[in-house]
Amino acid sequence: MFLTTVPRPTAVPERVGRPRPRPRDLLLRAAGALTTPLLPTDYLDLVDPLRSGAQLRGRIEQVRPETAESATLVLRPGRGWRGHVPGQYVRIGVDVDGVRLWRAYSLTSGPRADGRVAITVKVIPDGRVSTHLVRRAKPGTVLQLDQATGDFHLPATPPARALFVTAGSGITPVMGMLRHHLPSLRDVVIVHSAPTAEAVIFGSELRDMAAVGRIRLLERHTDRDGLLAPEDLERLVPDWVDRQAWACGPPAMLDALEAHWAEADLPQQLHTERFRAQVVVTGDGGPVTFARTGRTVEADGATPLLDVGEAAGVLMPSGCRMGICMGCVRPLASGAVRDLRTGAITTAEPGDGVQVQTCVTAAAGPCTLDH
Amino acid sequence: MTVIQKRADNPVAHLTDEDIELIGKELDALREEVFAGLGEAEARYIRRVITTQRWLELGSRGVLLFAWFPPAWIVGTAGLSVAKILENMEIGHNILHGQWDWMRDPTIHSTTWEWDNVAPAEMWKHSHNEIHHRYTNVVGRDNDLGYGIMRVDEDQRWSPFHLGQPLWNFLNACFFEYGIAAYDLELGKYYKGKKKVDAAFKRDARKVLHKIGRQFRRDYLLHPVAAAAVNPWNLVPAALATLSANVVANLARNIWTHSVIMCGHFPAGVATFSKTSIEGETKGEWYVRQMVGSANITGGRLTHLMTGNLSYQVEHHLFPDMPSIRYQTIAPRIQDLFERYGLTYVTGPLPKQVGSAWWKVIRLSLPNDLFGRVNRTPAADAAVQPELADRAA
Numbered sequence: 087m088f089l090t091t092v093p094r095p096t097a098v099p100e101r102v103g104r105p106r107p108r109p110r111d112l113l114l115r116a117a118g119a120l121t122t123p124l125l126p127t128d129y130l131d132l133v134d135p136l137r138s139g140a141q142l143r144g145r146i147e148q149v150r151p152e153t154a155e156s157a158t159l160v161l162r163p164g165r166g167w168r169g170h171v172p173g174q175y176v177r178i179g180v181d182v183d184g185v186r187l188w189r190a191y192s193l194t195s196g197p198r199a200d201g202r203v204a205i206t207v208k209v210i211p212d213g214r215v216s217t218h219l220v221r222r223a224k225p226g227t228v229l230q231l232d233q234a235t236g237d238f239h240l241p242a243t244p245p246a247r248a249l250f251v252t253a254g255s256g257i258t259p260v261m262g263m264l265r266h267h268l269p270s271l272r273d274v275v276i277v278h279s280a281p282t283a284e285a286v287i288f289g290s291e292l293r294d295m296a297a298v299g300r301i302r303l304l305e306r307h308t309d310r311d312g313l314l315a316p317e318d319l320e321r322l323v324p325d326w327v328d329r330q331a332w333a334c335g336p337p338a339m340l341d342a343l344e345a346h347w348a349e350a351d352l353p354q355q356l357h358t359e360r361f362r363a364q365v366v367v368t369g370d371g372g373p374v375t376f377a378r379t380g381r382t383v384e385a386d387g388a389t390p391l392l393d394v395g396e397a398a399g400v401l402m403p404s405g406c407r408m409g410i411c412m413g414c415v416r417p418l419a420s421g422a423v424r425d426l427r428t429g430a431i432t433t434a435e436p437g438d439g440v441q442v443q444t445c446v447t448a449a450a451g452p453c454t455l456d457h
Numbered sequence: 458m459t460v461i462q463k464r465a466d467n468p469v470a471h472l473t474d475e476d477i478e479l480i481g482k483e484l485d486a487l488r489e490e491v492f493a494g495l496g497e498a499e500a501r502y503i504r505r506v507i508t509t510q511r512w513l514e515l516g517s518r519g520v521l522l523f524a525w526f527p528p529a530w531i532v533g534t535a536g537l538s539v540a541k542i543l544e545n546m547e548i549g550h551n552i553l554h555g556q557w558d559w560m561r562d563p564t565i566h567s568t569t570w571e572w573d574n575v576a577p578a579e580m581w582k583h584s585h586n587e588i589h590h591r592y593t594n595v596v597g598r599d600n601d602l603g604y605g606i607m608r609v610d611e612d613q614r615w616s617p618f619h620l621g622q623p624l625w626n627f628l629n630a631c632f633f634e635y636g637i638a639a640y641d642l643e644l645g646k647y648y649k650g651k652k653k654v655d656a657a658f659k660r661d662a663r664k665v666l667h668k669i670g671r672q673f674r675r676d677y678l679l680h681p682v683a684a685a686a687v688n689p690w691n692l693v694p695a696a697l698a699t700l701s702a703n704v705v706a707n708l709a710r711n712i713w714t715h716s717v718i719m720c721g722h723f724p725a726g727v728a729t730f731s732k733t734s735i736e737g738e739t740k741g742e743w744y745v746r747q748m749v750g751s752a753n754i755t756g757g758r759l760t761h762l763m764t765g766n767l768s769y770q771v772e773h774h775l776f777p778d779m780p781s782i783r784y785q786t787i788a789p790r791i792q793d794l795f796e797r798y799g800l801t802y803v804t805g806p807l808p809k810q811v812g813s814a815w816w817k818v819i820r821l822s823l824p825n826d827l828f829g830r831v832n833r834t835p836a837a838d839a840a841v842q843p844e845l846a847d848r849a850a
Contacts, residue, residue: 123571184500186561411586412555
């Protein structure tokens with residue numbers, strides 16, 4: 087029998103069905119007649135962008151360096167925040183050089199009475215958002231926030247024996263789990279890879295946990311030891327087959343681990359978390375999908391998406407056809423497009439909220455318009 | 458070349474095809490340079506303007522709850538007028554042009570913005586961005602040339618109806634937002650029977666009426682009622698004072714925006730084009746048409762802010778989707794381009810440009826050949842634009 091000293095936080099389930107309008111909503115609707123064409127919320131946002139009922143946002147309260155390449159951001163989420171389960175991630179919208187960019191980061195905070203949450207960000211080469219957050223983020227800045235999501239978390243009944251295999255920033259969701267659940271976990275092994283000892287995010291906290299015997303920590307410093315191979319696990323963690331395992335790290339490592347667990351016929355014992363790929367395939371032309379119309383056509387790199395859609399019989403909004411009137415702007419759900427005037431590439435992933443002028447952009451790889 | 462200015466003394470006649478091509482390339486490069494440099498400073502600017510406008514409107518409307526007290530009426534009406542002008546010009550007009558779409562902020566985006574004007578944003582974007590900006594100053598295509606009710610070019614046919622156009626223009630100024638809504642609906646064409654009333658028109662008309670209803674209810678019903686509610690001992694005078702303040706603020710906004718917009722294309726020295734002249738037009742030719750078809754307003758920072766930087770009409774017409782705050786930084790380079798290619802950058806202080814535009818409205822209310830001299834470009838304009846001064850002679 088396990089005694090949990092820390093209650094397992096649970097995310098409040100989303101309301102189902104159409105709720106009866108609350109008095110506050112009715113009041114806001116009435117106030118809308120006074121503020122039209124703006125909404126009362128546009129004015130309320132001037133005063134308190136984190137208030138209940140507002141678009142979910144979070145304010146950076148603290149930026150704490152972890153390693154030379156990473157930092158933890160403590161956020162005060164807006165009052166609409168529904169909580170999270172350790173191991174889950176949150177998407178944040180950050181204005182970098184004036185442009186809103188969305189990225190997902192694992193929540194790393196432990197239980198906090200003050201309702202703050204933390205994410206930990208590691209700089210990735212050429213990463214606009216990660217570089218901005220680690221090097222330039224300032225307390226007081228308000229970010230856009232989504233509700234926490236993700237299936238990478240411990241089950242309601244903690245496993246008797248747990249194994250975590252992580253690399254680099256792959257430690258971040260696991261740290262969230264450890265900070266919450268360690269008291270209810272009896273036997274924990276962590277195999278963590280990082281280039282050097284100094285590059286280990288949360289290095290001292292992990293080593294402290296190991297020093298008091300709460301976890302067995304196996305650090306692998308890949309600059310010296312090379313990358314971890316699944317076979318190494320046989321030696322490092324001989325009882326790995328008896329453990330529920332959670333792994334997070336680069337795709338190559340996760341692929342190898344999945345193959346290893348599958349070979350042992352234990353795929354259900356391995357849970358992996360893949361940070362979403364930042365790399366969008368770019369090229370010259372590609373298949374263009376009109377998601378709502380349900381049509382996919384092959385396009386070259388010189389034909390505007392507007393023409394591509396029209397040629398395929400998709401009813402496209404259009405205007406001046408020369409890039410000035412914005413009458414043809416549609417959301418780019420995912421993929422890459424090229425501005426035919428400048429050659430500049432724009433990429434998008436679901437939820438990024440990218441809109442493009444279809445009359446002056448062409449496919450630069452597979453892309454999907456939300457149209 | 459196909460940019461054929463329809464007059465004998467064509468202001469772009471001296472440009473070769475190559476010149477026009479080079480102008481186009483230079484402007485494309487300039488556009489790219491500016492867009493590559495957009496960043497936090499510009500984003501901060503527009504957010505600051507929006508925040509300022511919202512506080513100003515909120516504060517003014519708060520003060521106007523006590524509009525029965527004359528100083529409150531004056532302060533509140535002035536504040537609300539300025540707030541409405543900022544909202545329509547520097548904020549609404551420019552956001553609806555997609556100038557801030559690059560920020561990817563869904564709350565400051567051409568596809569989501571609705572403005573404080575009875576003309577619904579969606580319809581205005583069509584008639585303004587698509588028709589006016591594409592067919593700038595093309596007689597018969599660009600409805601902004603006289604808005605279908607006035608003759609502002611010698612080549613537009615005169616009819617006795619035009620005798621009244623100084624009055625039409627004055628009324629249009631007073632009720633400008635309704636004029637724009639009617640114009641977006643192409644009401645004139647339906648009235649004259651050039652277009653048949655169909656389902657699309659009825660749908661659009663319903664949208665306009667719905668928007669007028671919402672705007673009306675806010676300014677002329679709910680705010681006056683709110684004023685009465687907070688001044689229960691003074692019900693009727695309080696409501697009437699707030700009502701009159703709203704009427705005056707809307708009137709001030711209408712006259713101001715109408716004046717600024719008249720300055721964009723009506724002053725002396727601005728060229729117009731015939732329908733056939735734009736057939737097969739290249740990008741370079743399109744740019745040149747914008748250059749000689751627009752006029753600027755000189756002034757200080759406040760003038761530029763209150764005109765929504767439409768004081769840089771030339772720059773705006775070259776790059777309608779460029780954030781307005783950058784027009785002033787490219788203006789010297791645009792002027793230099795004009796000089797190098799022997800083109801005239803038409804500009805002047807607001808009163809002079811408004812006067813020039815009004816003079817055109819007045820003189821063209823009469824037929825071209827009625828008194829000979831009446832239609833001559835006034836001597837004052839000759840100084841501004843020597844090569845066009847003798848064109849009407």
